[in-house]
Amino acid sequence: MLPPLTPRANHYGHDVASLVPSANGLTGIVELSPGHDEIWRRAKKYLAVRDNDVHTLYAYGIGHALVSQQPDADPDVVLPAILLHDTGWSQVPEDDVLSAIAPGAGRKDLVLQHEREGARIAQSILDEVGWDADRTSEIVAIVDGHDSRREAVSLNDALMKDADKIWRLTPHGVDTVMNWFGLTREEAHRLIASRVHDHLLSDTGRAFARLLAAIVSIDTDPERVALG
Template sequence: MVVPRQHPDANHVGQDVTAHLPDPASVAGTSGFRPGDADVWRLAVEYLHVRSNDGHTAYSYGLAAALCDLHPEADRDVVLPAIILHDTGWSRVPEDEVLEAIRPGGGRPDLVIRHEKEGAAIAADVLARLGRDPAQVAEIVAIVDGHDSRTTALSLDDAIVKDADKLWRLTPHGVDTVMDWFGLTREQALVLIGSRVHGHLFTEPARAMARALAAVARIDTVPQRIALG
């Protein structure tokens, strides 16, 4: 996984403008991982090094946090740990069978359900080790157990987790990942992704995000953009 650069390659204006930047706390989308969620990540990440789930989970966390911003009634203490833990169960599925579970023209529903059940068990263990509230743990475990196979949402919290999970596919990282999973061109991958995202989201903010992400992803496939290099 390519890590996005954190420092500039140049300063074309030739001046230090950092003193004029606003307080990050006043700008939407700049908060990163909450301390308590970082603890969940620390225990969960060892289960996420399968099928690019580590990168997928990190980006999905950001999307889930944004959806929580737009749904202040959501319980972040449920949504954000749930999105971190939702795909940990793939670590207990044979790696050579993981992509067969979701392959176009095929699919293994039994493996999808298996990863949900295993993920629910891992979630329960991780959250117990962190001493989390039992009522919240129960809701998180229920969300993880069924996040892919269940076609309805148990709650707003569940809907946000499901939506954030799907929205990742339309991010640049998601499109790149799906291309290499199935040997597809960027344009083909975007068609496959769109068929599995648009029309399958629960919240209006997620539907708007999906349209925006898809618009950017589509421009990455047009000759005018490609010619720019």
């Protein structure tokens, strides 16, 4: 569900919108660059499976923040890899997708299939938009192994993997996992925690995850719940 984009009230009673600064130059404002938008517009038709399209955009935002803290990372590898990493699920029957990742299930063959297909789709899209050949090769290699390969082959790979996993701790990620498996928010958080924190590859990613986990924890704390 999309968060509210307009206010439900103005308790102050005065219009201050004209006093809000422009987004230009402000820290933390994320938008897709023109080149990345070209990739996204071609990738999104492959991402309309189990909320992968929305997941991908949130992961892009997380990846943007991670890259901003890692001067040696290449945003034109990490961020396109994020936009393309789950396109391969479109080639797996939708009814089988969750069986690849469900607790107690785990179809590794489907995980590998979506990686292979995602690498193929990524190559095609990057060729179509005329992406740099060396970056294309690195992106395709990252996509082909982003779930099954536990260790990162590069800093760019590590940040892509971390952004993918950290999404699960966002409000949208928790909501999605709840509805995937019929779990309460607290149960979903425990499942996510077991699959995220010990699998992250960057110090920055681990810090981001702990911050988001603290928010999820308070969401289900009895004192917070009592406040409605």
